[in-house]
Amino acid sequence: DIQMTQSPSSLSASVGDRVTITCRASQDIRNHLAWYQQRPGKVPQILIQSASTLQSGVPSRFSGSGSGTHFTLTISSLQPEDVATYYCQKYNSAPLTFGPGTKVDLK
Amino acid sequence: QVQLQESGPGLVKPSETLSLTCTVSGGPISTYFWTWIRQPPGKGLEWIGHINYSGRTNYSPSLKSRVTISMDTSKKEFSLKVNSVTTADTAVYYCARVGFSYDSGTHYPQEIQYWGRGALVTVSS
Numbered sequence: 001d002i003q004m005t006q007s008p009s010s011l012s013a014s015v016g017d018r019v020t021i022t023c024r025a026s027q028d029i030r031n032h033l034a035w036y037q038q039r040p041g042k043v044p045q046i047l048i049q050s051a052s053t054l055q056s057g058v059p060s061r062f063s064g065s066g067s068g069t070h071f072t073l074t075i076s077s078l079q080p081e082d083v084a085t086y087y088c089q090k091y092n093s094a095p096l097t098f099g100p101g102t103k104v105d106l107k
Numbered sequence: 108q109v110q111l112q113e114s115g116p117g118l119v120k121p122s123e124t125l126s127l128t129c130t131v132s133g134g135p136i137s138t139y140f141w142t143w144i145r146q147p148p149g150k151g152l153e154w155i156g157h158i159n160y161s162g163r164t165n166y167s168p169s170l171k172s173r174v175t176i177s178m179d180t181s182k183k184e185f186s187l188k189v190n191s192v193t194t195a196d197t198a199v200y201y202c203a204r205v206g207f208s209y210d211s212g213t214h215y216p217q218e219i220q221y222w223g224r225g226a227l228v229t230v231s232s
Contacts, residue, residue, distance in 0.1 A: 001168060034218040036152075043201065043225060044152065049218040087152055092208070092215045094157070094165035096142070101151040 002027045004090055006099035012107040019075040021102045023066075023088035031067045032092035038101075039084045047086075048073065080106065109134040111202050111223035119196075119230050125189040129202030129223060136160075136183045140205035140216040143176060143187045145198040146225075153198075157205060158185055159214060192230045199225040 003026040013019050023033065031051040038044040046055050048064040051071055061076040075082055083106055088099040115127035129141070142157035156166035158176045166174050170189070178185040189196055206217035 032217075036219070038152075043222045044219075045222070046218055046220065049206075085151075089152075089154075089219070091205075091217050094216070095167050096154045096157070096205075096216060098144075098152045098154060 001095055002029060002090055002097060004088060004097050004099040006086075006088060006102050008102060009100065010103040010105070012105050013078050014107045015078055015080060017078045019078050019082075019104060021073045021086055021104075023071040023073070023099050025069045025071075025090055028068050029090045029092070032090055033064075033066070033071050034089045034091060035062075035064055035073045036087045036089065037082075037084045038087065039081075044087065075104075078104070078106075109204060109221045111204065111221060113200060113202050113223045113226035115226060115228070117227060117229060119192055119228060120232050121193055121230055122191055125187070125192050125196060125228055125230070127187045127200055127202070127226060127228070129185050129187075131183045131185075131204070134204075136178070136180050136185070138207070140207055140214075141176075141178065141185045142203050142205050142216075142219065144201045144203060144219075145196075146201070147195075147198040155187065155189075155200075157216060159207075159216075194230050197228065197230045199227050201225045 033051045035048040036044040052064045085101045085103045110132045137160045140157045143155040173190045175188045202223040203219045204221040207214045
């Protein structure tokens, strides 16, 4: 089965900073990758599908890139409401494995 | 607007069976994939498995021997059973709707589109 890893596991950044999170797949998953945001105490919500397609209503400061085995989620200018844990997930074939998550908080 | 609601006991004894039901409203239960995901306290998300519109299931390899997902389309519900639970099965359990793509007669699961609010299930004697 394909394994998903994320780095870093956590980070602290200041408001306005550019933040980049990396997700790696153990095998080629083409662009079959989604990113989810889970704010503290809340239900996860999708940000991006197909590695780079922003979900409707998601702020444009979020962007995704990559294909194959290497993917990134970028927040161009971190805002207080972006404090959350971010998960990548591969799909298209089971198991639909999540990455372990990256916790983002404010410095 | 599609809504999903988990229901079931919040406390289960070790070695017994955890049972949850997800009720779907605001949209069809046919066509899509329907999934269960869990999150132990303070930990990450774990995909448990899914069922598709025709009743075909896929499960996490680590849980496959203990998990059953089923669907009742007439009630617009799908269900999760986890046998022989231990304290490690204590988690918030989410049900969710998964999008699909279609190619050469086969449906493929895509991103999670809608989530339930989650149900905390504690395994304790």
